[in-house]
Amino acid sequence: MKQKKVTFDDIAKYTGFSKTTISRYFNHPDSLTVENQDKIADALKELNYQENKLAKVLANGQSEFIGVIIPNFYLGYFSEMLNCILSTYEQFGYKFLVFIGGNNRESERKYIGELLAYKIEGLIVLSHTIPSKELASYNIPIVAIEREDEYVNSVNTNNYMGGVQATNLLYKNNCDVLLHINSDMPEDIPAYKRITGFLDICRDHGLNHELILRDFGNSYSETKSCLEEVYQYIKEKYPGKKKGIFLANDTHASIMLNLIFREYGRLPDEYRLVGFDDSPIAVESVLPISTVGQQIDKIAYTAVELLVEQMNERKKRRPQPQKELLHKEITPVLKLRDTTDNP
Amino acid sequence: MKQKKVTFDDIAKYTGFSKTTISRYFNHPDSLTVENQDKIADALKELNYQENKLAKVLANGQSEFIGVIIPNFYLGYFSEMLNCILSTYEQFGYKFLVFIGGNNRESERKYIGELLAYKIEGLIVLSHTIPSKELASYNIPIVAIEREDEYVNSVNTNNYMGGVQATNLLYKNNCDVLLHINSDMPEDIPAYKRITGFLDICRDHGLNHELILRDFGNSYSETKSCLEEVYQYIKEKYPGKKKGIFLANDTHASIMLNLIFREYGRLPDEYRLVGFDDSPIAVESVLPISTVGQQIDKIAYTAVELLVEQMNERKKRRPQPQKELLHKEITPVLKLRDTTDNP
DNA sequence: TTGTACGCGTTATCAC
DNA sequence: GTGATAACGCGTACAA
Numbered sequence: 001m002k003q004k005k006v007t008f009d010d011i012a013k014y015t016g017f018s019k020t021t022i023s024r025y026f027n028h029p030d031s032l033t034v035e036n037q038d039k040i041a042d043a044l045k046e047l048n049y050q051e052n053k054l055a056k057v058l059a060n061g062q063s064e065f066i067g068v069i070i071p072n073f074y075l076g077y078f079s080e081m082l083n084c085i086l087s088t089y090e091q092f093g094y095k096f097l098v099f100i101g102g103n104n105r106e107s108e109r110k111y112i113g114e115l116l117a118y119k120i121e122g123l124i125v126l127s128h129t130i131p132s133k134e135l136a137s138y139n140i141p142i143v144a145i146e147r148e149d150e151y152v153n154s155v156n157t158n159n160y161m162g163g164v165q166a167t168n169l170l171y172k173n174n175c176d177v178l179l180h181i182n183s184d185m186p187e188d189i190p191a192y193k194r195i196t197g198f199l200d201i202c203r204d205h206g207l208n209h210e211l212i213l214r215d216f217g218n219s220y221s222e223t224k225s226c227l228e229e230v231y232q233y234i235k236e237k238y239p240g241k242k243k244g245i246f247l248a249n250d251t252h253a254s255i256m257l258n259l260i261f262r263e264y265g266r267l268p269d270e271y272r273l274v275g276f277d278d279s280p281i282a283v284e285s286v287l288p289i290s291t292v293g294q295q296i297d298k299i300a301y302t303a304v305e306l307l308v309e310q311m312n313e314r315k316k317r318r319p320q321p322q323k324e325l326l327h328k329e330i331t332p333v334l335k336l337r338d339t340t341d342n343p
Numbered sequence: 344m345k346q347k348k349v350t351f352d353d354i355a356k357y358t359g360f361s362k363t364t365i366s367r368y369f370n371h372p373d374s375l376t377v378e379n380q381d382k383i384a385d386a387l388k389e390l391n392y393q394e395n396k397l398a399k400v401l402a403n404g405q406s407e408f409i410g411v412i413i414p415n416f417y418l419g420y421f422s423e424m425l426n427c428i429l430s431t432y433e434q435f436g437y438k439f440l441v442f443i444g445g446n447n448r449e450s451e452r453k454y455i456g457e458l459l460a461y462k463i464e465g466l467i468v469l470s471h472t473i474p475s476k477e478l479a480s481y482n483i484p485i486v487a488i489e490r491e492d493e494y495v496n497s498v499n500t501n502n503y504m505g506g507v508q509a510t511n512l513l514y515k516n517n518c519d520v521l522l523h524i525n526s527d528m529p530e531d532i533p534a535y536k537r538i539t540g541f542l543d544i545c546r547d548h549g550l551n552h553e554l555i556l557r558d559f560g561n562s563y564s565e566t567k568s569c570l571e572e573v574y575q576y577i578k579e580k581y582p583g584k585k586k587g588i589f590l591a592n593d594t595h596a597s598i599m600l601n602l603i604f605r606e607y608g609r610l611p612d613e614y615r616l617v618g619f620d621d622s623p624i625a626v627e628s629v630l631p632i633s634t635v636g637q638q639i640d641k642i643a644y645t646a647v648e649l650l651v652e653q654m655n656e657r658k659k660r661r662p663q664p665q666k667e668l669l670h671k672e673i674t675p676v677l678k679l680r681d682t683t684d685n686p
Numbered sequence: 687t688t689g690t691a692c693g694c695g696t697t698a699t700c701a702c
Numbered sequence: 703g704t705g706a707t708a709a710c711g712c713g714t715a716c717a718a
Binding site for chain 2: 694695696697698
């Protein structure tokens with residue numbers, strides 16, 4: 001039934017060479033005469049050879065696999081990131097084995113087990129259920145993206161700068177009160193620095209401000225109803241004031257904008273909004289949303305690049321264990337759009 | 344450096360059994376005495392054994408890999424679909440090797456080559472650059488989703504019914520004129536039937552209607568400017584008429600809705616909109632968009648299920664070649680939301 | 687420049 | 703119930 005696959009042996013017999021020479025044809029073609037190269041090339045066509053990378057991996061230990069663990073696809077941010085990660089295939093040639101963590105630590109452990117069984121050379125982690133200390137114990141190259149990263153390498157947006165940028169923008173918009181709406185997260189999560197940035201700027205300028213922390217749940221509808229509550233709260237607490245709102249991400253910003261639009265039919269002067277991420281929804285919203293642009297493509301590329309460096313180091317005859325952890329920061333870019341007054 | 348891995352050999356020596364028995368412990372545990380099972384189980388803990396699936400694959404030929412080729416992540420539809428596909432891991436245990444096709448036939452051929460090299464057991468194709476005849480020639484189980492599928496199995500939304508549902512809804516909304524805005528696609532693409540459905544219903548009821556075909560490009564901005572042009576066209580051609588617009592997908596519907604909102608601050612009685620897909624944006628839009636809901640989770644599940652059946656067939660000692668191609672259709676579900684008048 | 691022989695970690699086929 | 707041995711397809715000393 002299953003047509004027997006053509007192997008190096010078949011090619012060897014067909015051409016009269018040995019398996020080794022066939023192998024060399026692929027890995028060190030220069031060590032063959034040009035004519036012999038052609039002979040083999042012809043044989044490959046004739047026999048319709050189909051390479052078997054798994055056998056290769058078993059022999060040389062290099063799977064060219066990178067594992068990826070993503071928490072969910074609820075925020076456009078993650079699918080965008082995955083998109084960018086997958087796109088690095090053209091640059092680096094690594095294939096990606098992707099798992100959706102789903103905020104379940106046991107599942108994620110199981111997934112990591114699977115990934116290790118497939119001999120991944122490195123791991124990119126975006127979910128945050130497993131502590132970085134445990135991740136580090138797996139003893140394979142790891143890069144974390146926007147999560148607690150004490151014991152592993154990471155690539156993050158410069159969140160503090162992002163918070164500062166957003167807050168400064170709202171400040172320059174002459175708002176009467178600045179509001180930052182976010183989740184109540186642990187301080188070791190990189191995104192926490194957005195809050196710090198917000199608070200620092202407000203205090204530096206002596207601005208009237210409020211930090212509003214809520215649990216937004218795990219679905220759009222939960223998030224929406226939570227933001228509706230917050231919207232009412234703000235409306236009642238600051239009537240007539242010009243409110244500059246800095247939201248945790250663009251999805252939140254979009255929801256808030258929609259609430260306002262459905263009340264006013266436009267964005268009144270009383271509200272100014274800034275989102276975070278520059279995910280697709282920021283542009284696709286009823287009014288293009290000003291946002292702190294995470295350079296997702298750059299983050300993804302940097303993460304893979306960082307991982308590849310470490311993986312390459314391990315392939316050397318005398319690998320140097322990594323001296324110190326790398327925590328790269330990517331500068332966010334403020335995207336001035338239509339939910340703020342721009343210079 | 345790289346800690347030597349623990350193999351069946353090590354476990355065998357440690358326990359005094361042979362490699363074979365260790366293998367059996369994993370594959371036919373019942374054939375061991377319970378006490379021997381425990382012995383081995385203990386040894387696994389002691390030695391901290393980490394399985395190697397690649398070696399397993401080489402030996403038994405079953406990679407548990409499914410290849411996936413997706414055109415892009417521009418439409419939320421695809422990331423949603425990928426999400427649902429990846430989520431079937433819990434059900435079927437297959438891992439997914441994902442490539443972004445990017446509308447480039449040569450790239451996609453290269454990707455398929457890679458996938459074959461990794462001994463994928465089956466392939467799910469969402470991109471449409473490679474003709475199904477060529478796909479079929481690779482001689483591995485294939486399921487296509489929403490693309491030309493003459494020579495391969497497929498799972499599609501019942502597009503005709505979707506077109507009918509949308510059109511009927513607009514008809515019942517007492518619109519003066521029904522408009523369907525779509526791309527000018529080949530007739531062998533499943534989505535073409537949405538157009539057929541639209542036209543059939545319009546003709547059946549003798550409705551005033553127009554089919555507007557455009558090239559919407561490959562990015563949000565291109566799509567947006569194209570739809571702006573269409574919007575102007577419609578406005579001038581049908582002033583004062585109640586226009587029922589059936590759009591190609593929710594992204595288009597959202598753009599159109601935003602154009603209207605930015606002019607009126609609301610959805611005036613003059614417009615009724617229906618999208619397609621029920622992708623996240625339909626809900627996240629300024630006004631929740633009525634849409635023909637593709638049951639993406641169901642499509643993904645059905646596709647994987649169909650693939651698994653074929654892959655299992657091939658694993659039998661005497662596999663039956665597939666008698667006839669399967670083209671499954673998933674019934675769409677009309678989502679009545681706020682861009683139409685609903686019963 | 688080319689070939690021999692063995693190893694990679696697991697499964698499958700016989701035996702006992 | 704258990705074990706020896708030969709695959710699986712390719713890489714890599716080492717030798718020639």
